[in-house]
Amino acid sequence: WRGAVLLTCAVVQGALVLSRPNHAALPTPLGATPAWAAQILFRQVLAGVEFGYSTAAKLPYGGFFGRDAVAIPLSLLAVMLFAIALRRGPALLAQFSLFALLIALAGLVQPHASTEMPQWHALARPPCGNRYFTLLSVAWMGAVLVLLRQRERALWGAGAVLLGLLLVFGIPRGWRVPNWHTDFADRARAWAAAPAGTVMRFDLIPPSDHPMVLVHP
Template identity: 40%
Template sequence: MATGTDTRLRPIAWCVAFLVFAALLFSRQPDALLHAELWGDEGWSFYPDAYNQGWRSLLIPAGGYLDSFQRVVAVLCQPLPLHLVPTAFAAIAFLVQLLPALFLLSERVADFLPRMTPRVVLALLYLLTPNAMELFLNLTNTQWLLALLALLVVIGRKPDSAAGWAFDAAVLTLSGLSGPFALMLLPVSAWRWRQHPSPAARMRFVLPALCAAIQIAVMLGALQDTRSHAPLGAGPRMLAQILAAQVVLASEIGWRQAGPVQILPIWQNNILPVSLTLGAALLVGVALLRGPVALRQAALFILLMLAASLVSPQVSLDRPRWEIMTHMPMGNRYFAFPVMLWMASLVSLLADRSRVLRLVSVLCLLPILFLAIPREWRVLEQARTDFAIRARQFEAAPPGTRMQFPLIPTGITPMQLVKKQAG
């Protein structure tokens, strides 16, 4: 690292950071790379659609919107033997998951994180976030991580090179066309453009706006056919239990340890969920008021994402969906970003001028660091199937052969392929 006030990393430091972050991420679920499996939409939509339709598959909605990044990857992986495809998908998801952590170390975030220590802390907390297993090393949910990277691009400094401009444009476009997140990013982009008018800020508004318009057009035509129609089961009691469990308990003690808490009478009568939810909301609100404007902008994006997730969660096709989400880790992809906001707010308060707030933030961070993260370090062991065996059989089979392939999570509808003529 450079001396003085310059906190730019030298090339050797970037290499060390990459290796350390990659080792940490790998250690959380080695099987996801060493014994990769296709996960959910990878086998339902992305790979079979690319296999059957090639580049035309980019126009097919999944979940009510375009998932362009996943579909581009699926098309590019078509030349690979089928048994290697899960590993290729997992490796790409691995690299995508590293990108936000590496971006946090760059000078692009120096306006709101001028010192390197908070950057490293936030990068590590991101990589070790509890209750985020659905985002972990699968191509299906890379759209969430691309959305986080797009947020960092929008609230960060403008690029100072042609490569930086190209990176920003690629991230904003791929993220905007992969999931509905451009709609939530648009208010933040407008805020930043108004705050710091520049050609870079204009580009960071125009690209999400164009992507949002495309996604809205797609959603208007596809949403009713692809989203769950199960009852929502919404209500204040359920909301308090969801947020207290999926955000506060999950981040403070880990979801594996939350079960005994949720059977206590004080939980069942909603006293504890309401207290935890209101207390955490109050502390986050104080951090937002006293912290940098970038934290408020990130909070706006995350809260819009949370609202959209609660309005239309895809967690069940028949049971009340809010009730499902009171049981961790169900639907934890919807709450990983609120957990990150909670942790970022606590880190922000560590530098507050109020001794009381610094003490409170330390008391809240200690359980995260010494209970939740160590206990949730290893993500649930990934199930193994006979996908590789079946894939090799399929590769050797004559054209016209129809086969089914198991996916994870186990028990879900398998992937079906019909062998095509070579070439």
């Protein structure tokens, strides 16, 4: 029954993702390369979970962690550890991970992330597009717990380090939503009372170069 439930959810979610507007409807290309795939995996899942999305979003692209020579080996190591955990962990984790991987792949094939840059370039800038990788991040946390149960010192040590980073950095820095003051209620009331032809600008959060501009009908 668990497999049937997961399969049903996967089919529904996959159909929704594939039926939504894709990158072809945007003015920017997909920009898919193996190096950008490694950057996406590293920043959206590995750094996002272990150090928090607020930290992952601040990683400089011209610095040490912006180099493909760093992101690619770390991503490959994460994939290897993830595969070991899936092989040795419970079947439910493997089934959920398959579901999560399908969602992530669908998001990579047909992303709707940015109108300003290639789609994969935008996906490597969390929190942009993190909705595609939320379930994969949960699966990664499950894999970390499986590694902690292994008798081999290398695997147990890797799990302990990853869990430690998650507890010390990931949760405090990434699992708290900032209290953004938008004054939206006051702006909405002003908009409702404005005469026809009024142009009102609504700034976006996170900040963007393209705010929402409405013209009152």
